[in-house]
Amino acid sequence: MKCPNCQSVNPDAAKFCMNCGTRLVLEGAGTGEKSSFKLDRYLPHELVTKLEAARSRNAIVGERRIITMLFCDVKGSTAAAEKVDPETWTDIMNGIFEFMIRPVYKYEGLVPRLMGVGIVASVVALIWSSDASAWWGLSFDVALIGAFRAAVNTGVLGVPAPIAPSPWRRAGRRFAEAAACALVAYVAVSAVAWPWYRRWGATVDEQRREWPGGGPLRHPQYQLTHAVTIDAPPDVVWAWLVQLGQDRAGFYSYDWLERAFFADIHNVNEIRPEWQQRQAGDFIPAAQPYYLGGVFGRNVGWTVSRVEHGRVMVLDRWGAFVLEPTGPDRTRFIVRSSIGGPDTPAWGAGLTLALFELPHFIMERKMLLRLRELAERAPAASAAPEPQRSSA
DSSP: OBOTTTOOBOOTTOSBOTTTOOBOOOTTGGGTOOOSSOGGGTSOHHHHHHHHHHHHTTOOOOOOOOOOOOOOOOTTHHHHHTTSOHHHHHHHHHHHHHHHHHHHHHTTOOOOOOTTHHHHHHHHHHHHOOOTTHHHHHHHHHHHHHHHHHHHHHTSSOOOOSSOOOHHHHHHHHHHHHHHHHHHHHHHHHHHHHHHHTTTTOOHHHHHSOOTTOOOOSOGGGEEEEEEEESSOHHHHHHHHTTOBTTTTBTSSOHHHHHHTTOOOOOOOSOOGGGOOOOTTOEEESSSTTGGGGTTOSOOEEEEEEEETTTEEEETTTEEEEEEEEETTEEEEEEEEESSOTTSOHHHHHHHIIIIIHHHHHHHHHHHHHHHHHHHHOHHHHOOOOOOOOOO
C-alpha cells in the first residue's frame, strides 16, 4: 500500500505509514466503501463523508465555528404514554428520536445525549405495573442522581467554575446539597425498610386475613398490617382506644414531635368517662381547627365509618383498629391500613410511600406500644362501662 503523503510502499496490513506515520486509506474508500475506522457509529453520515474525503486528501484542518445548543422535547408525552402499552410507547419514542436527530445530522450537528432515560423507564414501569418492585428502580435512579450531584458539588468530580462563588453562595449550595443527600437517603431507607415495617408485629395469618373495613385493594403489596399483644382484656384496651383524637387523649405517640409541627396535641394518660362514646359518623380531628392557617381546610382528621363496641373501630383514610381476644386476659391489637384505595393512581401511592409511610409507621408504632403500656399498667382502673347506645 502506497502512502499518499510520502509515496512510500507499506505492507498491505499496515494502518499507518512506516516512514512518515500518515494514516493509510484502504483502497476503495474514495468509491464509497466503508473504511475500517467506522466514524459513522458516532457521527452523522454527512460529517463522516466530509472527514473521510478530507483525510484522503490529507487536508484535515481545524476550524472555528459559532454553534447553537438545541434542546428538544415532546409536548404532551406524559399524557400520551398513559394511553398505550410500554412497548408501544418505546417504539414511538424511538421513531421520534430518529426523526429529531435526522435534521441535526444533516447540518453536521451532534447529539450528546438523550435525557431522562433511567427515570422515565422506572416511572413507566411503575405506572403500568402493580408490582411494587418498580419502586426499587425509581429509588435507584434517584440515588444515582443524588450521588452524581454530590460528587460534582463536593469536588469528587471537578467542574471548573469561571468565577469563584461568594461565601453565601457556597453556603447555600452546601445546604442544598445536604438537603438533597438527606432526601435521597430518606427515600432509600423508606424503600429498603418497606418489607419490614409494612407488616411490623403481625403474623403471616394476620397479614393474609381480611379485617373489618379493609375494602377492595389495588394490590396486596400496598397493604400494611401492624400488631401488638396486650396482656389485658379487649374491654380494657377499648377504653383507651376510643379516646383517640386531638380533642381527647391525643394519639398516645410522640406528642412533642406533633407539637413541633404546630399540632396542638397533648397525650392524656387516664380514662375519662365523657370520652367513652364513639359512633359511626363521628369526626376524629388530627389537629386543631384551621391547622396551619387553614391550608388543608377547616378540619383535618378522619371520619368514623364503623364501630363495634370493644372490638372494631374503622376510620376512613386511616384504617381498621381491631381488638382480637386470644385468651381470658390477652388481646391482639391490630391496625390494618393501605396506601390509598383502588382508585388511587400508582404514582400517588408511590408518593405516599416515599414521603409519608415511614414517619407514619414510627408514630403508629409508638401509639401501639404506649397503649399497651397504659392498658397493662392498671387494667382494673382502665375498664369503662359500655356506653348507652343511641336509638338513632
